[in-house]
Amino acid sequence: MTKNISGKVAIIGAGITKFGELFEQSYNDLVVEAAFDAYQDAGVTGDDIEAAWLGTFLPLGWGFDGTGGPSLAEALNLYPKPVSRVANYCTTGMEAVRMAAMAVASGLYDVVLAVGAEKMREVPPRGSLVAQHVEKLHPLYAKGRTAPGSFAVLATRYFHEYGASKDDLAEVAVKNHYHGSLNPKAHFRKEITKEQVLKAPMVTEPLGLFDCCPTTDGAAAVVLCRADLAEKRFGKKDYVLIEGMGLSCANGYLTTAFNPRFDFLGFEATREAARQAYEQAGVTNPREQLDLAEVHDCFTITELLNYEDLGFCGRGEAPAFVRGGSSRLGGELPVNTSGGLKSCGHPIGATGARVVAHVTNQLLGRCGKHQVKGAKRALGHTLGGPGAVSSVFVLAKN
Amino acid sequence: MTKNISGKVAIIGAGITKFGELFEQSYNDLVVEAAFDAYQDAGVTGDDIEAAWLGTFLPLGWGFDGTGGPSLAEALNLYPKPVSRVANYCTTGMEAVRMAAMAVASGLYDVVLAVGAEKMREVPPRGSLVAQHVEKLHPLYAKGRTAPGSFAVLATRYFHEYGASKDDLAEVAVKNHYHGSLNPKAHFRKEITKEQVLKAPMVTEPLGLFDCCPTTDGAAAVVLCRADLAEKRFGKKDYVLIEGMGLSCANGYLTTAFNPRFDFLGFEATREAARQAYEQAGVTNPREQLDLAEVHDCFTITELLNYEDLGFCGRGEAPAFVRGGSSRLGGELPVNTSGGLKSCGHPIGATGARVVAHVTNQLLGRCGKHQVKGAKRALGHTLGGPGAVSSVFVLAKN
Known part of the structure; x- marks a missing residue:
């Protein structure tokens, strides 16, 4: 339809x-x-x-x-x-x-x-996010609920299901901090080592400090x-066309975990938003047809789940995808070349616009040290709610 | 453009x-x-x-x-x-x-x-509107600011400029409470007398209790x-077409009173939103071309100003317009046949949708005791900000 x-x-x-x-x-x-x-x-x-x-x-x-x-x-x-x-x-x-x-x-x-x-x-x-949850939300559904807490359970489940570990999450953090170190607009512009990630203070087991994006x-x-x-009218030889844009609400804000279809291994909202955008854009094999992607890495586990939800790799294959360098600058499908939310940070209302703007800059070849050479088609993704809503754009150079 | x-x-x-x-x-x-x-x-x-x-x-x-x-x-x-x-x-x-x-x-x-x-x-x-103003807004611009306070100064200015009085405001309240008495969906469903309006407790001089819509x-x-x-597809013989829709932001939320173009006698946002909607709909003489209007009577003075901003009558002519019965059911251009915000109340996010839904019901002849006979084209209007933003729809029966 x-x-x-x-x-x-x-x-x-x-x-x-x-x-x-x-x-x-x-x-x-x-x-x-x-x-x-x-x-x-x-x-x-x-x-x-x-x-x-x-x-x-x-x-x-x-x-x-x-x-x-x-x-x-x-x-x-x-x-x-x-x-x-x-x-x-x-x-x-x-x-x-x-x-x-x-x-x-x-x-x-x-x-x-x-x-x-x-x-x-x-x-x-x-006025902080945490205080708003504590003071204003449902006393039962939202008791003790925080953003890291909501995503940590997915990491635990993912580890259980596929034998992955904190070491796999660390691969995402190291990659995105490397990308961020090349982006003059990022909040954090410093490379980090896997050892630093694994020894960082715990936020919510198994997510440590470097598994979480900053506010x-x-x-x-x-x-x-x-x-x-x-x-x-504007004399542009090079510009970007919107090939597809999808949005999906798959749960209520507080009811993700109570959705019987939710397997704690990915987000239906992302899969559906991608389906809409891919259908409009004629994308049938995202791994081959996309040159780069900016995705919602609010936590390192989220980026792994996004790979699978967006069809970059199969279920359970995300750790191998990141470990093989596929999503690193120079890889077959670089992901979060800006540094992502992990390095850029996440001013909630700004993030989706930044993703579109960054992808535009990539497609127009203006990203300097973090440029993906010859990028022609790219994806932008955000996930909110957390997990209730997702938006996906497919953008292409004219 | x-x-x-x-x-x-x-x-x-x-x-x-x-x-x-x-x-x-x-x-x-x-x-x-x-x-x-x-x-x-x-x-x-x-x-x-x-x-x-x-x-x-x-x-x-x-x-x-x-x-x-x-x-x-x-x-x-x-x-x-x-x-x-x-x-x-x-x-x-x-x-x-x-x-x-x-x-x-x-x-x-x-x-x-x-x-x-x-x-x-x-x-x-x-969480109340008043508390949010007191606790969260600018300590200088917003000091002591309330919704009645923001609109009362326009009433005072209007009285000074055109020799109008609280008696003119009362005409609006009596009319809209009469209309509301006919509408089973309204918050207040009771006719009131001009004497009741004029003797009601003062909220902000010169606006008394019956000059203000409820929350x-x-x-x-x-x-x-x-x-x-x-x-x-849907087999509809009768439906409503959107002929025009305008939106205008004419000030910041807190800066209406500091806008040098603001004369305290009406709202530029309403005039501009109406200009856009009228242009799209081909409305050049709203008083003749519209059969009814739902407008933003958050306060009685607002409805008078709306008549002028929306071109139903000339500047300073609103008191005569309401006194002559033009905006009453049966008049040449009935206004707020639902009872308006004055009788229906004003759940902020709901109001604009209610206005469109009510106008739709009028154009389809389903309003029972408050039906405007033979209505073919109608206007819906909301004003927010207060005064910073306005939206105008022109709707017509197919």
Whole structure:
């Protein structure tokens, strides 16, 4: 039943702020930096933007930054244009791009902006993610629930089922920190050794400190337009086309673990979002047809599960995939060449937009030391909820 | 520069819960009731729905209900389909419909669902709107700021400029409570007298108790499809077409009063959103071309300003417009035939969806005692931010 807007919408500009502990930049500062970078890259000004979408998930930690479209309109002086806000857990930034793309494909707007932004560090204790779970969520379903705790059970189950170990998780951390060391925008820019990973303090057994992505501040933006206008109006020889975009909600926020179809070995939402995006893009063998992928490595175990859910390898084969170097720069399908969430960090609303922006930069050959040579088609993925919702984009160079 | 999707998207089903203090219904109960009513009206089942949008503005008062698409997917068992959440202050519910309409017009989906829902009554004191302003907003811009306080200054200015009075505001309250008395879904279903309005306790000078809408629980939903499928696939002889939909952000959330263009006599966001929607719909004389309107009467003064911002009458003419009965049932352009926010209440995320659903019911001749006879084209309007953002729909019978 899935219809298709493949090839109708182009990404002509991308901007990403430095990710990190950005106490010196306000929410608006981040939004402005990301959007103006994307404007400059696209060769547009704010006057060209006809409508915009903002992705922010947790605006109410302090103040109202990001609660609605006016947060973006104000920062960028887009008045009096239409600006909307979307939120969908950790897929939030990708949702901003997806809405913007549908709006262009609908014929209502020719040139639009999508921004993802979140400040995760500058919150009072009551505003932190952990505090919100403790204070506001269901007293039974959510008792003691944290993000590492939700994913640790999958690692334990995976180890049990396939004989994998913490050493396999460490392969992911070492790889992504290596990639991050090459990316000037990453939160962490330092290589780490497997020994460091294995000796790090435990967070939730079996996930240690280096198995977890940090909470981070940051923003990212892309400018989208009708595909036929990319060259005709903006003079672009090289740009990126949206070939497929899928979204799936497979559980409730608190009920992943209670879903009888959930085997604790992967996420149905990712598999379904990929199915939609692959069908639209005509991808039948992702390992061969994709040149790189940015996936949601909130924890090292998540990246292993993503390999399998996204069809990069078979069930139980993820440890061999990462150990063989397939997902490392220079491998057959480099994954998280930016450093991923593991090194870039994870400002929730920003992440999905950063993934799309980073993939765009890769496809346009602008990634310097972490460039994948000759990349023509790539995948972007986010997983939220945790596990309830997933978004997948397939992007290609025109 | 505005493009057009006029006539491409049909509304084939509408559902509205009872609005009120619904302590006996959970958030999910409300979502299910509204959506299933809309399904039944459309003649669809959940299997027909290909994607859905949820509008909720304040999910974090207690729990995570409404923070993301999974809240709607879970309540309706839409797994594993794409479900997104939008939020844009008091235009939130209308944004859900707008995104859903663009998605259909994009060609990606044929049949989609838009739901708006909010529980405003079942929140702890720390979760209330007033507490959030006091505890979380800017200590200078937002000091002492409340919703009645923000709108009261416009009433004072309007009185000064045009010689209007509290008696004019009371005309709006009496009219909308009369309309609400005819609507079985309204929160307040009792006629009131002008004397009651004028003698009511003061909230913020000059706005008394009956000049303010209540905070309320509720949900509303609409089913949308490609216009050509309304009859072909669903056998509908009568349905509603989206002729125009506009959205405008004209200020930041906290900066309305600091905008040098703001004259405290109306809202630029409403005028611009109406301009967009009217242009798409070919409306040049709204007073003549519209048969009814649902507008954002969060306070009685707001409805008067809306008449002028939406072009129903000239500047300063709103008191005469309401006094002459033009906006009363049976008048030339009945406004808020549901009872408006004044009688229905204002569950923030639900309101915009309720407005679209109510207008749909009017255009299909199903409003019983508050039916506008022969209605063919109607307007729906919401204002949020407050004053920062506005959304306007023009809907017509096929």
